[in-house]
Amino acid sequence: MCGRFALTTPPDAVRKFFSYEDLPNFPPRYNIAPTQPIAIVRQELGGRRRFHLIRWGLVPGWVKDPASFTLLINARAETATDKPSFRSAMRHHRCLIPASGFYEWRRTPDGKQPFWISPADGGVMGFAGLWDTWSDPDGGEIDTGAILTTRSNRMMSGIHDRMPVILKPDVFDTWLDVANVDRREARKLLRPVEDDFLVAVPVSSRVNMVANDDADLLIPVPFDDREQNTETAPRSAAASQLDLF
Numbered sequence: 001m002c003g004r005f006a007l008t009t010p011p012d013a014v015r016k017f018f019s020y021e022d023l024p025n026f027p028p029r030y031n032i033a034p035t036q037p038i039a040i041v042r043q044e045l046g047g048r049r050r051f052h053l054i055r056w057g058l059v060p061g062w063v064k065d066p067a068s069f070t071l072l073i074n075a076r077a078e079t080a081t082d083k084p085s086f087r088s089a090m091r092h093h094r095c096l097i098p099a100s101g102f103y104e105w106r107r108t109p110d111g112k113q114p115f116w117i118s119p120a121d122g123g124v125m126g127f128a129g130l131w132d133t134w135s136d137p138d139g140g141e142i143d144t145g146a147i148l149t150t151r152s153n154r155m156m157s158g159i160h161d162r163m164p165v166i167l168k169p170d171v172f173d174t175w176l177d178v179a180n181v182d183r184r185e186a187r188k189l190l191r192p193v194e195d196d197f198l199v200a201v202p203v204s205s206r207v208n209m210v211a212n213d214d215a216d217l218l219i220p221v222p223f224d225d226r227e228q229n230t231e232t233a234p235r236s237a238a239a240s241q242l243d244l245f
Contacts, residue, residue, distance in 0.1 A: 001074045002127070002147045002164040004207060005102035006030045007039060008215075009124040014039075014098050015051075017124050017169070022051040031103075031213040032056070034073045040129055040145055041096040043176035052095075058146035059134040060085050066134060075130055077150040077165055077190035081183045086146070089130035090183035094175055096167065097127040097147060101218075103207055104200075106159040114207050115159055115200040116218050128165040128175060128190060153192035159200065166193040 007014070008028040015023070018041045032038060038056045043049050058072040072085055080086040101118030119125050131145035148165040156163045167175055171189050174181055202223035206212045 001149055001160070001162045002102050002104070003034065003073065005032050005099045005127075005147075005164075006218075007032065007098055007124075008100045009098070014124055018049060018051075018096060018098060018126065018172070020049040020051045024051050028215075029213060030215060030217045031207055031210060033210045034071060038145065039098050040131060041098065041126070041176075042093075042131070043173075043178075045179065047173070047177075049176070052143065054131055054143040054145045056146075057144055058085070058089070058130060058132055059142070059144045060088065061132050061134055063134060072146050074149045074162075075146045077128070077148045077187065080130070080148060080190075081187050086130055087183070089132050089146075090186065092178050093131045094178055094186060095129045095131050095145065096172060096176065097129040097145070098124055099127055099164075100124055102164060103203075104160050104163075112205075113223060114203050114205060116203045116207075117198050117200040120197060120199045126167050126169075126172065128167050148190055150190055150192050153195050155195050156192070163192060165190045166197070 006029060008030060011025055020041050024039075026039065034057050036056055037053045040052050040054055041049050042052055056073060058075070059066045059069060063069045075083070075086045081090050101116055103114050104117055105112040105114050128148040129145050130148065131143055133141050133143050135141050149162045150165050152161050152163050167189060175186055175189055201218075201220045203217060203219065204221050207217050
């Protein structure tokens, strides 16, 4: 799953990577949590990509009372084309979610250890996402969205059995083209990223508190990995950095 992520890449670099027309200026965010605004990239008719802000936690358009509906921050790639909550969005409302990295927690004898997981090259990446618009009886509208997840790859299995779907730029057009690419074809893109694409670093449990949103969240902390099973534990890449993807 994916329950926290960050977007700290400068706006100009994000715009260049995703090739959208808008010129948004946004501050770095180190601890994005469900119900908060998140950036997405959508494609309009004619192939133009646009930047939008939506609320993290998808509410399908057919929901009558969002207050009584379960918050959908993630959608399983394996079932999203068939689940009523995501089926329409897979057909009509696919998007990309810019991210500099995300957090995941590993269970240990001493509790849950958070890891900061980001591209090995330090760049930005695009999660596969879904969005939808919910309208209230008075005509007000809110756009909401979810991150698609898939099974973990070999290295991710040392932390968790799920991971966000990360799409590469060469398939952005295919994923976003809801006019010509149906949901079943789009689902074929939803695979675990290559094992060496991401690296993970153990970080402080300060990330557990949503109010903490600063660069210090990314500072590595000591982590004793010796008690982990050698068949499933991540390989050490540096003194405090683990290759988990």
